[in-house]
């Protein structure tokens with residue numbers, strides 16, 4: 521599961537740094553900055569979806585991403601001088617300036633700039649990048665996951681609720697272990713040994729026609745896709761449980777999938793080499809995946825309050 525940026529095309533792009541549009545090569549940070557030395561940054565990853573019928577690019581749940589971004593900034597005690605409106609404007613401005621008329625992935629990061637130790641509160645800089653990011657190759661066929669021996673950090677140590685770069689050292693350990701051991705990705709248990717999330721996505725299982733996902737107090741990121749899936753499932757009349765999930769429920773599940781802005785809806789067809797259900801992508805997963813793609817791409821009669829249009833049509 522390589523998530524490398526397409527470097528050559530990235531180099532031709534522009535970025536917004538502290539409200540100014542600059543060439544990709546000029547978007548740099550000092551080696552002595554707390555962002556660099558301690559990984560002191562918070563970020564969001566969003567997707568833009570191109571709707572060809574409407575000739576429109578939609579940013580999916582921009583408002584909710586910015587609310588979480590703001591929360592991460594506050595919880596990590598960054599003293600930011602900017603407002604979320606400026607980030608929203610910069611995001612739209614960048615997509616327009618770069619003439620984005622295809623699916624894209626947007627990175628929004630706030631970081632401790634300047635030169636300082638890990639306890640400084642500023643200066644806080646921010647940047648926005650947008651570039652291509654293809655859909656995962658296994659989004660249709662599904663992936664093989666395992667339960668990692670690496671635990672997700674607890675809310676009392678390095679809270680997953682804060683979407684900060686440093687948290688991804690933990691995610692990295694789990695993903696590498698999974699891949700070295702021959703799996704596509706990892707499922708991480710939380711500090712209490714209950715199911716937490718993946719290195720870069722939240723997790724759902726289906727058991728006996730119920731859609732089950734760890735509660736937001738399970739030491740996980742408050743995923744926006746998780747909220748989206750729960751809403752879509754509710755609209756379908758699927759019964760939902762948000763609660764602590766045992767490890768063995770993973771093995772006993774009929775279906776399982778990861779969900780996240782980057783991962784989208786990614787079926788899990790085996791866990792620790794045990795087939796999930798029949799070992800094929802299940803009906804609830806397929807239905808919710810279809811609903812998710814319809815929602816993000818602004819198709820059908822779904823209401824569009826989650827979508828921010830980029831172009832004035």
Ligand SMILES: Cc1ncc(COP(=O)(O)O)c(C=O)c1O
Pocket residue numbers: 565691717718719720721722741742743744745746779780781782
């Ligand atoms: C650790 C982790 N959990 C869950 C998610 C899913 O969050 P969201 O749906 O807000 O993208 C992500 C994706 O960013 C993540 O990195």
